[in-house]
Amino acid sequence: MKDKILYTPGEAMELMKTDKVMLIDIRDSDDYAESHIQGAVNLPDIFYYLAETTPEGLEKLHEHFRQQLSAIGLTPDTTAIVYEDAYDSRYGGSCRGYWLLRYLGHARTGVLDGGFSAWLEEGLPADAEPVPTTPVEFAIDPQPEMLATRDEVLNCLDKPDVKLLDIRDRVEWDAKSSSPYGVDFAPRKGRLPGARWMEWYSFLERDGQIPYFKSPDRIRALCAEYGLYPEDNIIIYCFKGARASNTYVALKEAGFQKVRNYFGSWNEWSRDPQLPANEEVFG
CATH class of the missing domain: 3.40.250.10 (Rhodanese-like domain)
Structure with a gap:
């Protein structure tokens, strides 16, 4: 249970x-x-x-x-x-x-x-x-099993058994803005190498004016479209760990067990020029 x-x-x-x-x-x-x-x-x-x-x-x-x-x-x-x-x-x-x-x-x-x-x-x-x-x-x-640190994420970039999930708003994924705090709040725009993208809003739906999480069945079906399954080892990131936490809850409600939150997220990663990033602008 x-x-x-x-x-x-x-x-x-x-x-x-x-x-x-x-x-x-x-x-x-x-x-x-x-x-x-x-x-x-x-x-x-x-x-x-x-x-x-x-x-x-x-x-x-x-x-x-x-x-x-x-x-x-x-x-x-x-x-x-x-x-x-x-x-x-x-x-x-x-x-x-x-x-x-x-x-x-x-x-x-x-x-x-x-x-x-x-x-x-x-x-x-x-x-x-x-x-x-x-x-x-x-x-x-x-x-510690709930958290992915910067160094752990770095060590996982080339591991096919770890799936890195970026759930930021599209403008951030597209490398057109560095953060929700402003286009140039962080020193770099882009995404972590090898990450796949699902916008965090996709796990929510409105009942009247109030958003709630979609049902576990619908969350699992949505994730499957992106190659994510309940048995997968998943690290979620956003800008500072808030949207990632929202998705963490969505996945936990849907029965995903091996989920970690990179709590430092893009705010931490982008500030170290030695860390790799895909800075190609999309769209």
Whole structure:
């Protein structure tokens, strides 16, 4: 039985009646201050932090979020449910939060399916009240099987048994923009050698105005069109690991087991001129 990742608003409400639950809002502090799920804490660094996957970079990542998660009082017996406005509002930032907390060792982590938009659509409680927290000591327990580091990706470029999946927006894959932050935010445009491309939006569909993940059957069928199968060894990348986390969740929901997130992604890779890249402009 696979771990539960997605919680509908109703499921989250029911869980809060019987278990310790912490709702984590990853939106900007101004958005949070205007309105948020009643009782939710705000942690926008989950979306904004730009990671490096060198040993030094990972040590910095671990310490940064050890402090952040300690400050909000996240304990091992608490289920963390991460949310954004909707899956397409912050490039899958809630899934980035899920992936990050699970990678850091907090097993009881999920995503609010449909985000704040779905919560409000169901008429569930929201307010603008600040939420007091009681700091604790959050213990980091990294799960390396979830992560692909820069060096691991480099070593996999010529391995046919590892499939490298680029899920950035088309303009980035085509080498016409370096990032969602701006055309020239990163020093190089292009893609990792040997990568195949699926745009991350392709795993989502709208129910009314709110995007949700497609069914597991449809995700498997879509992946098969691109030569990706549940038994494959897959490394996903985007610009900073958010869209990759969104696709990570989609693939996990569809039964893919050997999936890793290159969390440093193009932001890290493009800044080292010694690392190979295909910089041909498409289209």
